[in-house]
Amino acid sequence: DTAVSQTPKYLVTQMGNDKSIKCEQNLGHDTMYWYKQDSKKFLKIMFSYNNKELIINETVPNRFSPKSPDKAHLNLHINSLELGDSAVYFCASSQMMSPGNTIYFGEGSWLTVV
Amino acid sequence: QKEVEQDPGPLSVPEGAIVSLNCTYSNSAFQYFMWYRQYSRKGPELLMYTYSSGNKEDGRFTAQVDKSSKYISLFIRDSQPSDSATYLCAMSLMDSSYKLIFGSGTRLLVRP
Numbered sequence: 001d002t003a004v005s006q007t008p009k010y011l012v013t014q015m016g017n018d019k020s021i022k023c024e025q026n027l028g029h030d031t032m033y034w035y036k037q038d039s040k041k042f043l044k045i046m047f048s049y050n051n052k053e054l055i056i057n058e059t060v061p062n063r064f065s066p067k068s069p070d071k072a073h074l075n076l077h078i079n080s081l082e083l084g085d086s087a088v089y090f091c092a093s094s095q096m097m098s099p100g101n102t103i104y105f106g107e108g109s110w111l112t113v114v
Numbered sequence: 115q116k117e118v119e120q121d122p123g124p125l126s127v128p129e130g131a132i133v134s135l136n137c138t139y140s141n142s143a144f145q146y147f148m149w150y151r152q153y154s155r156k157g158p159e160l161l162m163y164t165y166s167s168g169n170k171e172d173g174r175f176t177a178q179v180d181k182s183s184k185y186i187s188l189f190i191r192d193s194q195p196s197d198s199a200t201y202l203c204a205m206s207l208m209d210s211s212y213k214l215i216f217g218s219g220t221r222l223l224v225r226p
Contacts, residue, residue: 041122041200043158043216056213090157103214105157
């Protein structure tokens with residue numbers, strides 16, 4: 001039973017389109033994240049939600065809008081997609097107060113903008 | 115200068131070798147240090163974490179933190195082909211342990 005699952009795994013779309021990536025965790029964690037991994041494998045945090053409240057919002061264009069309907073779900077909506085948005089997007093979750101904050105990652109969503 | 119630096123590799127070793135993977139960092143306030151393993155087309159998975167300085171051992175893996183040098187290491191003994199992956203170091207501050215800063219990863223290839 002997958003702990004952190006995200007869909008779709010692969011997404012190819014044209015510039016200017018709007019797309020969403022969905023994420024669900026069944027670990028009972030309070031905190032969820034979106035990370036972006038670029039072509040150089042550099043993994044960088046985008047957003048973090050704790051109990052449905054936004055606690056981290058890095059310098060991400062406002063075309064990216066996270067939505068957390070409940071603490072087990074964190075979706076990512078992207079408007080007006082650009083070529084530079086092509087990357088792998090990882091959803092993750094953790095128990096916020098756990099030592100070292102063990103983060104569990106999903107398998108990633110490969111987004112290609114053409 | 116990036117906050118966390120990691121040699122991208124690839125690092126190619128024969129099966130059974132001892133592997134040493136390293137990261138340097140610039141922020142002396144980092145307190146939590148982690149190593150993640152990422153297989154191709156998969157998400158990162160946590161291998162080990164340490165708090166502050168010192169060593170931690172788990173099976174074939176040993177993590178070391180040298181805060182005075184701002185340098186962390188992961189050693190893999192008796193390396194196996196199944197260890198072939200990208201290894202990412204990550205670290206965080208005490209008061210924002212939920213915000214991890216990652217290195218860009220070192221790709222390891224263990225040859226049979």
